[in-house]
Amino acid sequence: MDTRHDIVIVGGGHNGLTAAAYLARAGQSVLVLERDDHVGGAAVSAAAFTGVDARLSRYSYLVSLLPARIINELGLSIELARRRYSSYTPDPGNPATGLLVDAGDSEATRASFARIGAGADLAAWQQLGGDLGRLARALFPTVCEPLPTRSEARRLVGDDILWDELIEHPLGDMLNKRFSSDLVRGVVATDGLIGTFTSVHDASLDANRCYLYHSIGNGTGDWDVPIGGMGAVTGELERVARQAGARILTGAEVTGIDPDGTVRYRHEDRDESTVGSHVLANVAPWVLDGLLGERTPDTVKPEGAQVKVNLLLSRLPRLLDASVSAEAAFGGTFHINETLSQLEAAYRQASAGRIPELVSCEIYCHSLTDPSILSPELVTAGAQTLTVFGLHTPDRLTHQDNAATRAQLQAAVLASLNSVLAEPIEDLLLRDANGLPCIETKTTADLEAALNLPGGDIFHGLLSWPFLEDDAPRDTAAQRWGVATRHPRILLCGAGARRGGGVSGIGGHNAAMALLESV
Incomplete structure (x- = not known):
């Protein structure tokens, strides 16, 4: 050399x-x-399960x-594929119904807001989407240029009210001001909590910075497969x-x-x-x-705050909400236990050193959009992947016994899934060449060991x-x-x-x- x-x-x-x-x-x-x-x-993509011809996006997904x-x-x-559905979120008060945001059918989205009693929030949802679009078009072109100053960035955005909401004051203030539904507030809030252990009301504005990056990608904020x-x-x-x-x-x-x-x-x-x-x-x-x-x-x-769970299923599970197909619900981001009050409760419990009673989860089904990651035989058989990103599970929880914590977190994630399904997710897990169920769970300690991410922090700090x-x-x-x-x-x-x-x-x-x- x-x-x-x-x-x-x-x-x-x-x-x-x-x-x-x-x-x-x-x-x-x-x-x-x-x-x-x-x-x-x-x-990276990896064959996560022995003898199974499926290459999962193991750590990062979209x-x-x-x-x-x-x-x-x-x-x-x-090639990046756009997903038609933005998200689906079961109503924790009535998991037989939920909010489906369909980018391809505005009338269906309107009806879904009404079905969960959040019809009054639809206009605010649409207004926020327009505001974030303007923010993204103003700021994203600067990310491959020398850094603007704060004053220059504010002038580029050209909207002092929006700037103050997203840059100067805690994200929770904007959520409470714009929306009345706890569920809608939570769906919006999650973009500020991916890999970020904080409250949306914290004066540090850590959630705001996370939210900003999750909203401006390529001037649209879309997350593609x-x-x-x-x-x-x-x-x-x-x-x-x-x-x-x-x-x-x-x-x-x-x-x-x-x-x-x-x-x-x-x-x-x-x-x-x-x-x-x-x-x-x-x-x-x-x-x-x-x-x-x-x-x-x-x-x-640094301290990461997420758990990642990869699953390979024989087919998509049936939902308690019979009005939504599994293909639609899992076609975007599937939120579980992510109303704003649930997110805040999980943060408080984890801050006290406990695994949250209800783990807030976001689920993606890569194979619905891109079956090429599966062998032709698995595709023909109807197999599907699920990847789960659990929030508010900070690295401090793994310090005493990572193996025990991993098992507890995996069980908690499966329980979260089962709470909104009409059948146990365990019954749908395929088996690998050794007869073991096709599921793997990665804690922050596992990410540190595998990827040299201190504290499992996916953002390096x-x-x-x-x-x-x-x-x-x-x-x-x-x-x-x-x-x-x-x-x-x-x-x-x-x-x-x-x-x-x-x-x-x-x-x-x-x-x-x-x-x-x-x-």
Whole structure:
């Protein structure tokens, strides 16, 4: 291995691959070091069940924030499929009915609002959709440009009332002001709580930042299904990076980084080192601090707050709500135990160190939109995948006994599902080659072990606003692009960069642009 490179990238997740592709195309010599035996990080597809020909998007499921600009500039052959149904949410007071938001039938959506007694909230729902569309069209074009200031971003939005609602005051204020239904408030609130352990009323505005990123993707806020699974996305990024000349070394675990660009790693039972004119860290800032030897007792470790459950079923389950087909209910995001009062109760219980009595869950059925992830035999037999994202299950719950917590969380998620189904979900689980049910559960501790996500935090830490404060330093390209560290030769390029988080490639793109601006 060459001992010097223009750029050494630590971590071969999708952001590292994005940066590698841009920089190699610009003529830079690029080395990517990945500790696993494959690239992709959390954006991978996997055969999760022994002897079963189904490749699930194992950790990340949907795509919204990957800019069309990056897809076009890198020539990525990626197909993203739009889902007709936005969401379905059973009414916890009467699970034989629920709210189905049908993007293809406005009259059916109106009738569904009326059926749960929330007819008065329909106009507010539609108004919020229009407001978020304007916000997205104003702010999303800036995510692949140097950061605007707060004042510049506010002028781009051009609506002081909307800005104050979403940027200056807790998200809960907007929910209570606009909507009267506890269920409708909860459906809206969930976008502020994905991977974020907080109350929508908290003055930290953590929920607001999460909500903003979940609402602006590609100027629409739509969350699409990657055809072929999430591995198809990173497979394309790997292809274009290698084609451009980037060198990708798997099985290479980085053990240390020096501010001068020296990177030490272990590969094939040998200690190696290389030097980069610059180092891009596609790892969490907390991990980077450890590699630099700069972590102190006061350094706060991030904390994720989700449980992920993957299931393979013989068919979709029947619902207690006979007025909605399973194909429609699972065709978008299926919400369970996610009224606003349930979400807040779950947060309080988890804050007290207990698994919530009712785990708030969001369920996606990738195979309804994209059956290509299943073998022809499974498709013919009617098999379907379900992936469950459980909220408000923070990493602190796993510290005493992760295996026991995993079992408790899995049971709680299945109980949540069964509470709205007309038949037990367990009866529909397919069996793997060993006769075991096709279900796997990943806690935050499991994500830390598998993906090096500290505390299982899928965002590498708290999300930041997609703008700089008016008085923030903008002297260097790294500062202007939101990828700076305290060391000039080391830049962030992952989810921990400003405007990081989600499957987006934005962190990788912006780190590459900051470097190329300086060349």
